[in-house]
Amino acid sequence: MFVDHLERHPEGKLLDVGPACGENIRFFASRVGKLYVFDLFHRLCQERNRGRSASHIWPDLDYPVGSFEAIQLWDLGDHLEDQELARLVELCILMVKPKGMLMLIAMGEGSDTTLSHSYVIREGFRLQVRSQPDLDLPLHHRHNRDLIATLSPFKLVKSFIYRSGFREFLFQHP
Amino acid sequence: MLKKRKEMENGNSVGSGPSFTEKSFVPGSNPGSSDEKTIIGEQISIEGSILGKENLLIEGSMKGKIELEEHQVIVGSKGQVEAEIHAKDVTISGRMTGNIQALGKVEITRAAEFNGEVRASRISVEDGAYIKAVIELERREEKKKAPSAGKPDLQVASSGSSQEPIALSGGTDKGK
Numbered sequence: 001m002f003v004d005h006l007e008r009h010p011e012g013k014l015l016d017v018g019p020a021c022g023e024n025i026r027f028f029a030s031r032v033g034k035l036y037v038f039d040l041f042h043r044l045c046q047e048r049n050r051g052r053s054a055s056h057i058w059p060d061l062d063y064p065v066g067s068f069e070a071i072q073l074w075d076l077g078d079h080l081e082d083q084e085l086a087r088l089v090e091l092c093i094l095m096v097k098p099k100g101m102l103m104l105i106a107m108g109e110g111s112d113t114t115l116s117h118s119y120v121i122r123e124g125f126r127l128q129v130r131s132q133p134d135l136d137l138p139l140h141h142r143h144n145r146d147l148i149a150t151l152s153p154f155k156l157v158k159s160f161i162y163r164s165g166f167r168e169f170l171f172q173h174p
Numbered sequence: 175m176l177k178k179r180k181e182m183e184n185g186n187s188v189g190s191g192p193s194f195t196e197k198s199f200v201p202g203s204n205p206g207s208s209d210e211k212t213i214i215g216e217q218i219s220i221e222g223s224i225l226g227k228e229n230l231l232i233e234g235s236m237k238g239k240i241e242l243e244e245h246q247v248i249v250g251s252k253g254q255v256e257a258e259i260h261a262k263d264v265t266i267s268g269r270m271t272g273n274i275q276a277l278g279k280v281e282i283t284r285a286a287e288f289n290g291e292v293r294a295s296r297i298s299v300e301d302g303a304y305i306k307a308v309i310e311l312e313r314r315e316e317k318k319k320a321p322s323a324g325k326p327d328l329q330v331a332s333s334g335s336s337q338e339p340i341a342l343s344g345g346t347d348k349g350k
Contacts, residue, residue, distance in 0.1 A: 018305075019301070020282075020299050020301070020302075020303050020304070020305050021299070021301065022297070022298050022299035022300060022301075025297060025299050025309060026296075026297060026298075026311070029297065029309045029310070029311040030311055030313065033310070034308055034309070034310055035308070035309040035310075035311075036307070036308050036309075037305050037306070037307050037309060038305075038306045038307075039303075039304050039305055039306065042304045043304075060306070118301065130301070132301060132302075134301075134302050
């Protein structure tokens with residue numbers, strides 16, 4: 001559904017917040033007019049290592065209002081404090097065009113690793129999880145109701161849970 | 175001014191020092207009419223334009239414009255570049271801010287920090303690289319075709335098995 005949305009806007013713009021993943025960059029860059037990659041995982045790691053919060057990142061997320069057909073957040077929310085995630089959602093609702101999509105993944109309850117992951121898009125839209133050993137970030141597990149409440153400026157249009165526990169949510173700008 | 179010519183017998187890369195040209199650039203590759211490359215060494219800073227017809231490796235710092243349309247530009251791991259690059263192929267392993275236009279491939283390696291725009295036919299990005307970029311690839315119809323299956327799926331790393339996703343809901347939270 002997310003890819004369908006992108007392919008309906010072949011000249012559109014997608015924001016991918018990382019971690020930078022070559023396979024996904026090629027996948028998305030061949031489907032949209034312009035792919036914006038801003039590795040917020042890497043930036044978050046830098047700020048955490050300096051003992052600073054994510055609030056120092058937001059000024060760099062300086063894209064104009066209504067820039068994107070879609071935003072791909074992957075599991076960034078799992079590595080943010082509640083107020084940081086809320087701020088990110090505020091920025092996303094501004095950056096996404098009306099009817100634009102936002103994709104979010106959340107790890108399962110059993111996940112205890114603090115390592116970040118890439119979700120590499122493989123044949124048949126399969127996602128392969130690949131650890132990013134350089135990106136060690138705190139993990140904040142959230143229940144579906146909490147996530148959906150935080151993302152409430154968006155409308156939830158689809159959600160999946162995988163047997164491995166990962167959850168995938170697709171939201172739409174109202 | 176930019177380089178003194180020198181033939182390298184062993185093909186090893188060079189660390190600091192003045193810029194120069196070496197032979198046998200990359201084994202097995204022949205990116206242009208010449209196998210030679212110019213190296214801007216670690217201790218060299220350049221501001222201005224570079225135009226030419228051979229490959230270029232930057233380990234120093236460079237600010238300006240680089241036009242080597244039929245050749246390769248490499249920003250080495252020690253390189254710091256703030257420039258507009260027009261080249262056939264571009265490899266970034268150091269720090270680069272600016273725009274890249276490549277007729278061929280752009281490679282961003284794990285050590286790279288890249289901030290800018292890329293327009294290229296192909297791109298590769300290694301895990302670990304930091305990028306804040308706008309990427310435009312030359313569109314090819316076959317690349318736009320959807321992969322064979324239609325449903326999303328998730329594979330746990332290295333398990334080799336895939337698992338069908340279960341819909342949590344069609345719009346409401348019935349999961350947890």
